[in-house]
Amino acid sequence: MAQYARGSAVAVIRLRNPPVNALSRAVLQALEDGLKKADADPSVKAVMICGENGKFSAGADIRGFSAPKRLGGALGPIVSLIESSEKPVVAAIEGVALGGGLEVALGCHYRVAHVKARMGLPEVTLGLLPGAEGTQRLPRLIGVPAALDMITTGKHIPATEALKLGLVDEIVEENTIEAAIRLANKVIGQPLGPRRLSLKPVPKVPNMEAFLDEALAKVKRQARGCLAPELCFQAVRAATRSPFAEGVRRERELFQVLLSSGQAQALQYAFFAERAVRRWATPGGASWSSAAPQPVRRAAVIGLGTMGRGIVTSLVKANIPLVALEQDLENLNKGRKAVMLLLEREAMKMEGGAQVLDFHNPARLQFTVDFDLLRDVDLVIEAVFENMALKKEIFHKLSKICKPGALLCTNTSALNIDEIASATNRPQQVIGTHFFSPAHVMRLLEIIYGRHTSPTAIATAMQLATALKKVGVVVGNCFGFVGNRMMFPYVQQAVFLLEEGSRPDAVDQVLEDFGFKIGPFRMSDLAGLDVGWRSRKDQGLTGPSLPAGTPARQRHGQRYSPLPDLLCERGRFGQKTGKGWYLYEKAGGRTATPDPWLLNFLSQYRDTHGIRTRFIDQEEILERCLFSLINEGFAILAEGIASGPEHLDVIYINGYGWPKHRGGPMFYASTVGLPRVLAKLQKYSEAHPDVPGLQPSAFLKKLAAVGNPPLKEWMSYLSQQSSKL
Numbered sequence: 183m184a185q186y187a188r189g190s191a192v193a194v195i196r197l198r199n200p201p202v203n204a205l206s207r208a209v210l211q212a213l214e215d216g217l218k219k220a221d222a223d224p225s226v227k228a229v230m231i232c233g234e235n236g237k238f239s240a241g242a243d244i245r246g247f248s249a250p251k252r253l254g255g256a257l258g259p260i261v262s263l264i265e266s267s268e269k270p271v272v273a274a275i276e277g278v279a280l281g282g283g284l285e286v287a288l289g290c291h292y293r294v295a296h297v298k299a300r301m302g303l304p305e306v307t308l309g310l311l312p313g314a315e316g317t318q319r320l321p322r323l324i325g326v327p328a329a330l331d332m333i334t335t336g337k338h339i340p341a342t343e344a345l346k347l348g349l350v351d352e353i354v355e356e357n358t359i360e361a362a363i364r365l366a367n368k369v370i371g372q373p374l375g376p377r378r379l380s381l382k383p384v385p386k387v388p389n390m391e392a393f394l395d396e397a398l399a400k401v402k403r404q405a406r407g408c409l410a411p412e413l414c415f416q417a418v419r420a421a422t423r424s425p426f427a428e429g430v431r432r433e434r435e436l437f438q439v440l441l442s443s444g445q446a447q448a449l450q451y452a453f454f455a456e457r458a459v460r461r462w463a464t465p466g467g468a469s470w471s472s473a474a475p476q477p478v479r480r481a482a483v484i485g486l487g488t489m490g491r492g493i494v495t496s497l498v499k500a501n502i503p504l505v506a507l508e509q510d511l512e513n514l515n516k517g518r519k520a521v522m523l524l525l526e527r528e529a530m531k532m533e534g535g536a537q538v539l540d541f542h543n544p545a546r547l548q549f550t551v552d553f554d555l556l557r558d559v560d561l562v563i564e565a566v567f568e569n570m571a572l573k574k575e576i577f578h579k580l581s582k583i584c585k586p587g588a589l590l591c592t593n594t595s596a597l598n599i600d601e602i603a604s605a606t607n608r609p610q611q612v613i614g615t616h617f618f619s620p621a622h623v624m625r626l627l628e629i630i631y632g633r634h635t636s637p638t639a640i641a642t643a644m645q646l647a648t649a650l651k652k653v654g655v656v657v658g659n660c661f662g663f664v665g666n667r668m669m670f671p672y673v674q675q676a677v678f679l680l681e682e683g684s685r686p687d688a689v690d691q692v693l694e695d696f697g698f699k700i701g702p703f704r705m706s707d708l709a710g711l712d713v714g715w716r717s718r719k720d721q722g723l724t725g726p727s728l729p730a731g732t733p734a735r736q737r738h739g740q741r742y743s744p745l746p747d748l749l750c751e752r753g754r755f756g757q758k759t760g761k762g763w764y765l766y767e768k769a770g771g772r773t774a775t776p777d778p779w780l781l782n783f784l785s786q787y788r789d790t791h792g793i794r795t796r797f798i799d800q801e802e803i804l805e806r807c808l809f810s811l812i813n814e815g816f817a818i819l820a821e822g823i824a825s826g827p828e829h830l831d832v833i834y835i836n837g838y839g840w841p842k843h844r845g846g847p848m849f850y851a852s853t854v855g856l857p858r859v860l861a862k863l864q865k866y867s868e869a870h871p872d873v874p875g876l877q878p879s880a881f882l883k884k885l886a887a888v889g890n891p892p893l894k895e896w897m898s899y900l901s902q903q904s905s906k907l
């Protein structure tokens with residue numbers, strides 16, 4: 183768990199807990215034993231602490247937070263023990279030093295890092311704060327502004343930046359361990375007082391209080407209801423106001439508040455859920471453990487509209503050479519210009535910039551209108567307009583042109599993968615890759631397998647997600663897949679609430695207060711109302727193919743709201759036309775203001791259809807929108823479209839702006855309690871019997887009937903249910 187070895191005058195303590203040397207109780211105990219041994223041995227003159235297998239430590243063992251007292255009790259005092267050692271202690275940081283791992287390094291008198299190492303205090307992302315005196319030592323070492331930034335955002339910084347900040351004393355390109363031992367030998371006998379961070383004053387910032395006020399306002403703005411950033415701030419502020427020991431006491435108090443908060447549990451659940459979805463499986467028995475991906479040495483993207491441009495940018499950033507294809511020169515030139523602009527912007531954010539991305543090199547990024555250039559690529563991502571006939575035509579062409587092994591991906595947000603695959607001679611190599619806009623920014627990649635998609639194709643798409651630094655989530659084929667399918671009833675409820683008496687800004691406010699980045703109406707305006715309108719026309723729900731005499735507010739015997747169609751008929755497509763559910767300063771404007779025209783329109787609409795306006799409170803808005811979305815989630819699980827609730831949660835957090843500190847919709851349902859979710863859905867569906875989205879799913883009913891089983895056990899009830907059928 184931590185290996186102690188004595189060579190010459192420097193004792194070596196190696197943290198050992200694969201894969202990331204997380205600080206479990208056993209590791210901490212061994213670290214403490216090693217320090218005591220070194221202290222007691224007169225032939226030892228210095229100590230070097232490092233981690234096994236090129237990683238210092240990823241911090242406290244997150245799974246141990248369920249028994250936090252023993253862990254918390256242990257780490258802070260051990261860091262103090264390191265710092266108070268009368269023999270110099272040097273940290274040799276390779277790989278990562280994160281969280282409690284970095285706090286151990288901060289207790290050391292010197293820090294040497296490998297140039298590729300990364301450091302950070304990411305506890306805030308787990309709903310916590312650095313609870314082993316890190317909020318008190320870091321500001322003393324690198325100053326309050328830099329420490330606040332690291333602690334309240336949790337970002338990982340590269341060794342080069344750590345050196346500039348003074349977080350490490352030296353960076354090396356080769357053997358970090360040898361360099362640390364060299365340094366340890368050199369500093370033997372030198373005074374340690376100035377190296378003990380707890381004894382240093384916090385460096386002054388001119389007008390500290392004004393700086394802190396501004397910093398707090400920024401932290402609150404960005405937190406959107408998440409507690410941890412503000413409490414991290416408070417702990418650092420304590421360092422500026424109190425002596426070290428008092429600051430540590432405050433840090434511990436705040437840590438306890440966070441540890442017992444539901445938010446920490448939600449964020450830690452989200453951490454493991456993101457890792458769990460990598461272990462994908464399909465109901466047919468294919469899985470990550472047996473499927474091997476095929477290499478992607480060269481790719482192609484078809485279509486350089488908004489999605490295609492973002493996808494090209496992502497592939498270039500991942501260093502995958504590619505061909506970008508458009509249907510004609512006019513669209514190609516427009517697309518090329520837009521892609522180059524995106525890449526220039528991305529390059530500016532990166533060290534090494536345009537040279538690293540090398541996007542002016544035609545061997546790495548080639549623009550063409552010639553399909554023949556797709557002959558040799560290993561993978562194609564089609565990103566054209568959402569139109570089945572067009573997609574089928576392209577896939578038919580691809581199956582004739584592309585080499586036999588090439589993977590054919592379609593970027594669609596709802597269309598049937600099997601139907602697209604039917605246009606090819608290789609349905610086993612056809613797969614859905616649903617990117618989210620902007621595709622070079624959003625982390626989610628929904629990966630949709632069809633009836634014939636091979637395990638290799640799924641594994642290759644998952645590998646692509648990793649290469650693009652995205653979270654790939656494998657799901658089955660149904661209309662809207664997982665994300666959009668759950669979104670439909672949510673947006674539908676939002677519109678029904680308007681019919682019944684609410685306002686777009688009132689509905690948005692409730693959901694934004696809950697923690698969503700933007701509410702459903704602001705989101706529709708951003709995405710463009712015409713997108714859904716086109717889809718509804720294709721489905722025959724509105725437009726010329728709607729049979730004459732269809733009631734305005736009913737389709738197939740179910741409640742339907744024509745409100746979004748009516749806005750589109752009036753040219754109100756959202757931001758792009760300067761008006762939609764809101765009014766914008768101009769076409770393409772981003773500042774939404776409530777539109778008196780719309781409010782008047784709504785009131786006339788209600789009169790026309792004889793709808794009695796009523797006051798709708800925040801609770802009803804929240805419950806009808808969220809519980810209908812969650813209800814659809816249970817139906818998706820029951821149908822085997824996703825292999826567990828974690829998949830739905832990861833999709834919602836990474837693709838739909840669901841607040842991570844609430845753990846995703848299914849985790850949220852588990853915290854509300856399934857019997858309560860069920861009771862509320864029953865109440866609303868009794869009031870609105872013509873809305874199927876409010877009728878509780880059989881799977882939810884089944885789970886609620888057994889109480890509120892832990893989320894981890896849900897799927898086992900499903901197999902019991904299926905075996906009985």
Ligand SMILES: CCCCCCCC/C=C\C=C\CC(=O)SCCNC(=O)CCNC(=O)[C@H](O)C(C)(C)COP(=O)(O)OP(=O)(O)OC[C@H]1O[C@@H](n2cnc3c(N)ncnc32)[C@H](O)[C@@H]1OP(=O)(O)O
Nearest residue numbers: 204240241242243244254257280281282304313314434457
């Ligand atoms: C009485 C009251 C007193 C109060 C005082 C309390 C004092 C409390 C004391 C200390 C508190 C310390 C807080 C912490 O240290 S919290 C942990 C902070 N660290 C992190 O957040 C790092 C998390 N990990 C990562 O970011 C990545 O895993 C990384 C290390 C960058 C490696 O990334 P990658 O190479 O992509 O690999 P994976 O993410 O897939 O990870 C590999 C497996 O390792 C598992 N893992 C990673 N980190 C941890 C961890 N810290 N604890 C446990 N397990 C960890 C991860 O889940 C993967 O495993 P699997 O695939 O099985 O899920």
